Structure formats: structure tokens, C-alpha cells
Amino acid sequence: MGDHGLELTIAVPGFSSSSGSEGGGCNTNGNNYNMRELDINQPAFGEDEMEFPMGSIEEEIDEGREAQRPKKLRLSKEQSRLLEESFRQNHTLNPKQKEALAMKLKLRPRQVEVWFQNRRARTKLKQTEMECEYLKRCFGSLTEENRRLQREVEELRALRMAPPTVLSPHTHEPLPASSFTMCPRCERVTAAIPVRASAARPQPPTFSPFNPRRPSAAF
């Protein structure tokens, strides 16, 4: 903060950020309220008369001329630009900054305050939406990774349940799985002499012969 005169201290008699002036905005039928004149860039108060535009409109409402004016304030491009500029510098305003900015924009401090509140809310909403999208993408990629790993597990289980058939060079009968061992020199699976025929039952592997680079501890 610092430029744009936001550090300016301005004392405005009868106005504060929560002076209840907005309370006078609502008329008794619950309708909205003291909307400003269409040309909100018109000077709201003269050189020697500190009066915010809403106040003057309230007086007009009292005179029964409210039907002639728009009911909703739209900030001008220049007002929005200045507010955005201030918001980029600081997401909150102290009372002095608020007063100064209101003076500069010819708005009430309450309007500046509301604009910043809504702007913060919009920023937070946008951030939340972006976080949501990011988490969705994370969920999608993790789901895909999970599927891939599940498939891999299934494949490994299938291979474990149906070991490759190796015929004995002597009997030409299939060797049991327990007869396989690993050659320490070439790191290939070789057939050992079967101890018992019942050992053909699948054993918990200490080594996965079908994927030597990958430990089988994931089972």
C-alpha cells in the first residue's frame, strides 16, 4: 500500500464504515434501497459539502421519486479498476484507507467495504474451485495408477498359481515348482532335483522368477 493516496487521512463528519448509513438504505417495504443515480460518476458532493450520493438519493426517495431511478448500483469501469488495483495491493483495508478510497471513488466507505468483502469471497471461491479441480485430477491419476497396480497384482497372482511347465531331462515329467532355484552366476531360474512330489504345491515365493528385477514382497 502506499500510492493512489490510500494513506490519506480524511475525516468525514457523520460517516464511518459502520455508521448505520446502510441501514437507512432499506426502505420499510423491504425493497432495495437507495440505489444511486444512473451516472454514478457524477460528483456526489460539492467542494464544501461532504455528502455521499446515497444520502442524497435517500432524500429523493423520501420525496417519492424513487421510481425514476435504477435500483441496482453498477460500479463504473474506472471505479472497478481502482478497486481491483487496491485489492491487488492489499486484500483488506484499514479505516483510513477505506475512507480515502471511498473519497477517491465517490462512494461511501460502506460500499468500499462491501466491495472488498465480496471480492475476498470471490477470490476464495475461485481458489476453492481450483483446488477442487486439482484434487479431481489427482484422484483420477491415482485411480488409474491403482487400477494398473491391481492388474499387475492379478497377473502376478495368475502366474504364481500356474508356474511354467519344465520337464525333467531324466523322466520327461513336469518338475514341481519347488524344484526351481536360481543360478547364482547367471541369475536365471534352473531346475533342481525334486525332494518330494508333494512339494509341487505352490510355496510363498522368496523370489519372483518371472520378474527378477521386481521383488515379490508386494504380495
Next chain:
DNA sequence: TTCGTCAAGAGGGGGA
């Protein structure tokens, strides 16, 4: 007519 946006009100919480 519907829908999205936005200014503003209402109400509640927290800090001094």
C-alpha cells in the same frame, strides 16, 4: 424464461 454475476443486507463469530 433461465442463469450467472454482483452489490448489498443479515446474522454470527472473534478480538480488543
Next chain:
DNA sequence: TCCCCCTCTTGACGAA
């Protein structure tokens, strides 16, 4: 108790 902020809501308005 007051002030400020946050959240939810309302109502006006413009675009499709």
C-alpha cells in the same frame, strides 16, 4: 460493547 470480517442470502440486471 464495538468493530470488523466471514458466510449466506436476496434482489436487480444483463446475456443467452
